[in-house]
Amino acid sequence: MKLIRPALVLFTALTLVTGVAYPLAVTGIGQALFPQQANGSLIVRDGKLIGSRLIGQSFTDPRYVWGRPSATGPMPYNGGASGGSNLGPGNPALKQAVEARIAALRAADPGNARPVPVELVTASGSGLDPHLSPAAAQWQAERVARLRGISTARVRALIAAHTEGPQWGLFGEARVNVLALNLALDAAR
Amino acid sequence: MTSNAYVQLALYLTLLGLLAWPLGRYLADVMAGRSRVVTGPLGGIERACYRLAGIDAEQEMDWKRYALAVLLFSLIGTLFTYALQRAQGWLPLNPQGFGAVSPDSAFNTAVSFVANTNWQGYAGESTMSHLTQMLALAVQNFLSAATGIAVVYALIRGLARHGAATVGNFWVDLTRATLYVLLPLSLLLAVLLVGQGVIQNFDADRSAQTVTTVHYPQARLDAHGTPLRDAAGQVLTDTLSTRSQVLSQGPVASQEAIKMLGTNGGGFFNANSAHPYENPTPLSNLMQMLAILLIPAALCFAFGREVGDIRQGWAILAAMALLFVVFALAAIWAEQQGNPTWGALGVDQAAATWQAGGNMEGKETRFGIVASALFATITTAASCGAVNAMHDSFTALGGLVPMWLMQLGEVVFGGVGSGLYGMLVFALLAVFIAGLMIGRTPEYLGKKIEAFDIKMVALVILATPTLVLAGTALALLVEPGRAGILNPGGHGFSEVLYALSSAANNNGSAFAGLSANTPFYNVLLGLAMWFGRFAVIVPVLAIAGSLAAKPRLAVTAGTLPTHGPLFVLLLIGAVVLVGALTYVPALALGPVAEHLALRES
Numbered sequence: 044m045k046l047i048r049p050a051l052v053l054f055t056a057l058t059l060v061t062g063v064a065y066p067l068a069v070t071g072i073g074q075a076l077f078p079q080q081a082n083g084s085l086i087v088r089d090g091k092l093i094g095s096r097l098i099g100q101s102f103t104d105p106r107y108v109w110g111r112p113s114a115t116g117p118m119p120y121n122g123g124a125s126g127g128s129n130l131g132p133g134n135p136a137l138k139q140a141v142e143a144r145i146a147a148l149r150a151a152d153p154g155n156a157r158p159v160p161v162e163l164v165t166a167s168g169s170g171l172d173p174h175l176s177p178a179a180a181q182w183q184a185e186r187v188a189r190l191r192g193i194s195t196a197r198v199r200a201l202i203a204a205h206t207e208g209p210q211w212g213l214f215g216e217a218r219v220n221v222l223a224l225n226l227a228l229d230a231a232r
Numbered sequence: 233m234t235s236n237a238y239v240q241l242a243l244y245l246t247l248l249g250l251l252a253w254p255l256g257r258y259l260a261d262v263m264a265g266r267s268r269v270v271t272g273p274l275g276g277i278e279r280a281c282y283r284l285a286g287i288d289a290e291q292e293m294d295w296k297r298y299a300l301a302v303l304l305f306s307l308i309g310t311l312f313t314y315a316l317q318r319a320q321g322w323l324p325l326n327p328q329g330f331g332a333v334s335p336d337s338a339f340n341t342a343v344s345f346v347a348n349t350n351w352q353g354y355a356g357e358s359t360m361s362h363l364t365q366m367l368a369l370a371v372q373n374f375l376s377a378a379t380g381i382a383v384v385y386a387l388i389r390g391l392a393r394h395g396a397a398t399v400g401n402f403w404v405d406l407t408r409a410t411l412y413v414l415l416p417l418s419l420l421l422a423v424l425l426v427g428q429g430v431i432q433n434f435d436a437d438r439s440a441q442t443v444t445t446v447h448y449p450q451a452r453l454d455a456h457g458t459p460l461r462d463a464a465g466q467v468l469t470d471t472l473s474t475r476s477q478v479l480s481q482g483p484v485a486s487q488e489a490i491k492m493l494g495t496n497g498g499g500f501f502n503a504n505s506a507h508p509y510e511n512p513t514p515l516s517n518l519m520q521m522l523a524i525l526l527i528p529a530a531l532c533f534a535f536g537r538e539v540g541d542i543r544q545g546w547a548i549l550a551a552m553a554l555l556f557v558v559f560a561l562a563a564i565w566a567e568q569q570g571n572p573t574w575g576a577l578g579v580d581q582a583a584a585t586w587q588a589g590g591n592m593e594g595k596e597t598r599f600g601i602v603a604s605a606l607f608a609t610i611t612t613a614a615s616c617g618a619v620n621a622m623h624d625s626f627t628a629l630g631g632l633v634p635m636w637l638m639q640l641g642e643v644v645f646g647g648v649g650s651g652l653y654g655m656l657v658f659a660l661l662a663v664f665i666a667g668l669m670i671g672r673t674p675e676y677l678g679k680k681i682e683a684f685d686i687k688m689v690a691l692v693i694l695a696t697p698t699l700v701l702a703g704t705a706l707a708l709l710v711e712p713g714r715a716g717i718l719n720p721g722g723h724g725f726s727e728v729l730y731a732l733s734s735a736a737n738n739n740g741s742a743f744a745g746l747s748a749n750t751p752f753y754n755v756l757l758g759l760a761m762w763f764g765r766f767a768v769i770v771p772v773l774a775i776a777g778s779l780a781a782k783p784r785l786a787v788t789a790g791t792l793p794t795h796g797p798l799f800v801l802l803l804i805g806a807v808v809l810v811g812a813l814t815y816v817p818a819l820a821l822g823p824v825a826e827h828l829a830l831r832e833s
Contacts, residue, residue, distance in 0.1 A: 046297075046300060046301050046304055047304070048285060048286055049285040049286060049287045049301075049403050050301065050304045050305050050308055051285075051308065052281075052284050052285035052286070053281060053285045053287070053305070053403055053406070053407065054305065054308050054309065054312070054375075056280075056281045056284060056285070057281070057371070057374070057375060057406075057407070057410055058312075058367065058371045060277065060410070060411070060415070061370065061371050061374040061375070061410065061414075061415065061490075062366050062367040062368075062370060062371040063366075063367070065370075065415060065418065065419065065486060066366045066370065066483045066486040066487075068419060069419065069422040069423065069426070069432055069483070069485055069486040069489075070432050070433065070434065070483060070486070072419075072423050072426075073422070073423060073426035073432040073485060074432070074433070076423065076426070076427070077426045077427050080426055080427060080428070080429045080430070080431070081426050081431060081432045081433055081485075082431065082433055082435070082481075083431050083433075083438065083479055083481060083509065084429050084512075085438070085440075085479070091441055092438060092439070092440045092441065092479075093440055093441055093442070093443065094440045094442060094443070094477060094479075095440065095479055096429075097429055097508040097509060097512050098477070098479060098508060098509070099508075100442045100443060100444070100446075100477060101442075101444075101446045102443075102444060103444075103446075103447070104444055107443075107444065111597065117448055117450055117472075118446050118448040118472075118474060119446065119448065120446070120477065121477075121478065122437075122440075122477050122478040122479050122480055123357060123358065123437065123478035123480055124355065124357070124358060124502065125357065125480075125501050125502045125503035125506075125507050126355070126502045126503050126622075126744070127503070127506070127593075127594040127621075127622035127624075127625060127744070128593065128594065128622070128625065129594070129622055129624040129625060129718060129719075129743070129744045129745035130593065130624070130625055130718075130719065130745070131624060131625065131719035131721075131723035131724075131726075131745070131826070132571050132573075132591065132593070132625065132626070132627050132628060132723075132826075132830060133573075133628075133719075133721060133723060133826060133829060133830050133833070134719045134720060134723065135720075137593065137625075138573055138577075141574060141577060141579065142577060145577060145578060145579070157580075158578050158579060158580035159578060159579050159580060160579075160580050160587055161570065161574070161579050161580060161581045161587070161589060161590070161591075161592045162587065162588075162592050162597055164574075164579055165591075165592040165593040165594075165595075166593060166594065167506070167592075167594070167595065167596050167597070168503060168506030168594045168595055168596050168604075168619075168620065168621045168622045169501075169503035169506040169507045169508060169596060170503065171503070171507065171508055172508070172596050172597055172598075173508055174596070174597035174598050175597055176586060176587035176588065176597055176600075177586040177587070178580075178584065178586035178587035179587060181586070209514060210513060210514040210515045210518075211515070213239065213240070213243060214240065214514035214515060214517070214518050214603065215513070215514020215515075215517065215598050215599055215600065215603050216514070216587075216588045216597060216598060216599065216600035216603075217585065217586055217587075218597050218598050222443070225443060226443065229443070
């Protein structure tokens with residue numbers, strides 16, 4: 044019986060410290076030091092919210108560089124329902140999905156016979172992956188250049204300009220932000 | 233295997249060691265009340281808590297009272313977390329207007345967060361209000377981790393003391409672990425994470441107008457909600473289109489920090505640390521990976537200090553690190569191999585400077601293969617269970633690594649507190665086996681290991697395998713259990729085995745294809761999590777009490793030294809042997825069968 048008061052009071056006190064004071068402190072400091080990041084790295088054009096640097100968007104128009112396939116439902120890149128396909132490596136449904144993605148990529152660019160980079164045919168873990176490997180972006184350069192009527196060299200240069208190396212040269216992978224690249228492509232017209 | 237893998241692994245372990253060493257000293261000082269911090273402003277909060285609660289910090293508890301306090305405190309946490317989920321519809325800070333969580337899901341989640349598991353049957357961004365996330369879930373992230381530190385400290389005192397009747401005061405241990413260790417570290421990490429792009433606000437979701445219109449199919453339903461099919465049996469669909477994208481908001485960074493530091497693992501979003509708002513950059517990923525194993529590693533040093541021989545802590549840490557490196561390399565290797573069926577389709581899976589290659593299904597570009605497989609190893613070596621890639625889509629052998637690491641009892645670093653107390657139980661088993669081999673009474677740190685202690689050791693070691701294997705068998709025998717499986721063949725079996733392994737060992741990661749948010753799985757896994765946590769904690773505290781009462785024996789020529797390489801190997805042997813004997817048959821039916829089938833196709 045003598046344990047009940049300490050348990051209840053301590054639970055309440057620690058709940059207030061860790062559940063109220065702590066998140067409010069982080070919000071205060073975070074909003075003061077990094078307001079752009081704390082609010083979602085939003086991209087605003089002409090006063091309109093057009094997306095976030097960190098959340099990918101679906102591109103299926105062949106004039107744009109396509110990003111990673113997304114397994115979110117009901118629509119791809121649904122920011123309100125993140126998640127992967129969870130298909131196992133031997134699941135026939137995964138093989139069918141990969142084959143369909145290869146077919147779509149080939150149909151949009153019949154002249155390109157090179158092997159397809161793996162990231163263009165596999166769904167990301169979040170379904171919101173904002174990035175693509177430089178190899179997978181460059182693989183699409185000729186198609187995008189042809190359909191936009193600009194030189195391939197121009198597209199390749201834009202991809203290179205949007206390529207980030209591994210962080211500090213050591214951690215993670217080289218990557219291209221697909222939304223930023225596509226916005227740059229639109230601006231290059 | 234790329235050189236990148238070795239570089240990232242070596243850097244990770246070096247940084248971990250450099251951070252854990254000073255933290256181990258700090259931990260030992262604050263838990264003993266020696267540190268200057270205890271007399272500072274945070275100490276004022278600590279003393280105010282005791283005054284309000286009527287706690288005498290000087291009065292210690294015997295192991296039974298300590299265990300009772302742990303259970304009572306955890307029960308209060310469970311009831312509160314359950315109640316808040318059920319009532320969130322009427323409470324503030326609910327900008328999305330979410331209603332009450334269903335009773336079975338709320339039970340599962342309440343147990344899950346109190347038991348430091350953070351298994352999530354629900355999808356965070358579409359279920360929990362901001363208030364529930366911060367006042368119930370994030371609070372339990374702190375308190376369940378602090379409980380783990382408290383319990384391991386009771387065990388450490390049992391080993392360090394002699395002829396003592398008590399093992400410490402649970403209220404004091406809990407409060408100090410929360411206020412001096414978890415809170416300041418979380419605050420620091422949370423702010424660093426915001427700097428990398430993790431969001432932290434209390435806004436409602438935003439709606440963005442996307443660059444292009446998105447077209448997507450939607451199944452045509454009849455009046456009963458079942459999909460209509462054409463003559464060939466294909467589902468009929470309508471094409472819908474939209475130019476708006478939801479951008480979920482919320483206090484993510486504050487929860488993210490303690491989710492890692494407390495080895496909790498419950499994400500704000502469904503995709504967990506794969507979500508760019510939870511883990512936006514390779515650097516945030518590195519911080520999160522370090523945060524998972526930081527306190528478990530530091531506790532090894534704190535243990536060494538408390539028992540008066542730092543080499544004892546090094547020996548435990550060395551056994552953990554050796555096992556860890558082997559598992560990490562195996563996971564990275566398996567995932568870098570890629571999917572054997574894709575080469576023939578014309579897919580380029582080779583690793584190169586400009587692409588990670590390998591099996592990228594369910595993985596994020598910024599993490600690639602190495603940082604994803606390394607994260608999977610870390611999160612299951614610990615009882616964390618956060619994921620930055622979908623384990624269900626790992627290759628057969630790549631998925632075996634996290635599954636077996638959990639099944640070993642999460643003693644390779646392990647959870648906050650739970651990893652070290654689990655490993656110390658294995659240390660008792662190792663000296664017991666060694667004692668049998670040479671025909672001497674086993675001793676550990678000068679304590680004679682007798683019948684009562686070894687019975688408790690056996691209870692700890694048998695509790696989770698019983699829950700895992702019996703639970704898996706039960707789930708496969710009944711229709712509601714089989715109905716949740718997504719993937720066909722051996723992989724489907726693995727989904728169930730993984731779920732039970734994760735729940736009973738308080739990990740919380742998943743082969744997420746399994747539809748587990750059903751009354752059957754919510755109840756089964758909820759029970760597995762509760763008993764997986766407390767059927768271990770109570771015997772561990774019993775061992776603590778028994779050891780504390782014993783006299784310390786002098787070291788003689790016949791004593792097995794427990795700080796050298798021989799003991800490290802013995803300890804690794806005990807862990808691997810128990811893990812292999814228990815789980816190889818089940819693993820053969822799941823990932824091993826799947827691997828062989830994949831190679832055949």
